């Protein structure tokens with residue numbers, strides 16, 4: 420199978436390309452300089468000769484999207500449409516990576532894949548537009564794979580930031596009132612590979628770790644992995660830490676669709692963090 424990975428220099432894109440190569444797949448890695456996904460002509464040319472397109476390219480600056488919604492939606496909504504159009508024309512499947520931000524975060528039980536989207540931020544609206552675009556454009560050949568609370572070795576992410584700040588300042592405040600599923604980019608890449616190789620039906624799938632925790636609990640696990648005491652993390656609340664884009668309070672996604680197609684959901688976040696931490700945080704200082 421011939422794979423095209425867009426946004427290949429991003430945090431997920433880098434691990435997506437690496438995992439596919441490790442598994443012996445034929446992969447074209449397209450970073451932003453080699454393919455701007457908002458250019459339909461370039462997308463058409465780039466998709467030619469591939470069987471699967473994984474769109475890991477996105478505008479991911481969640482707060483900046485509030486003041487640049489048109490620009491963010493051009494990448495997160497129109498980009499996926501251009502890729503899905505090209506994929507359909509060339510008989511390829513398209514995997515659109517999406518996010519928990521398509522939901523409003525007011526649920527109290529895990530979001531099903533079929534729950535109606537209700538984004539409350541500009542970023543969430545753009546990502547929801549991307550989901551709609553691939554479903555409308557390529558209904559039989561599109562997989563929407565939502566993930567959340569992503570961390571990896573090749574980008575700025577919560578654990579790397581927390582470990583650095585806690586070490587530099589000796590303490591860090593983290594919110595207790597947002598709950599989700601910390602998820603390793605390598606695990607998302609493995610789910611995408613498994614879905615495609617299983618020839619999973621077009622539809623929506625959730626690739627997040629199992630279990631759940633607050634950012635505060637995740638931060639405690641991070642600092643312990645970094646060799647610090649968990650007490651360096653102090654609790655705070657979202658009210659004391661207001662940011663331009665509202666954060667969903669509850670971002671736990673259910674995995675029923677994966678179960679139905681026989682792809683095992685990602686294991687509990689605690690066990691996956693234990694495996695990922697040395698790679699994501701790098702070797703301990705000193």
Ligand SMILES: NC(=O)c1ccc[n+]([C@@H]2O[C@H](COP(=O)([O-])OP(=O)(O)OC[C@H]3O[C@@H](n4cnc5c(N)ncnc54)[C@H](OP(=O)(O)O)[C@@H]3O)[C@@H](O)[C@H]2O)c1
Nearest residue numbers: 426428429430431451455456476477479516518566567569
């Ligand atoms: N990070 C998270 O916590 C999280 C959570 C849920 C879902 N997701 C989703 O996961 C996917 C991957 O996210 P990530 O964390 O890996 O993001 P990332 O590290 O910011 O990577 C995104 C990549 O897309 C590239 N890009 C931006 N605009 C582009 C364009 N017009 N054409 C081609 N490439 C473009 C970026 O290039 P430049 O850097 O040069 O702009 C960057 O390399 C995204 O769909 C995101 O919405 C992320």
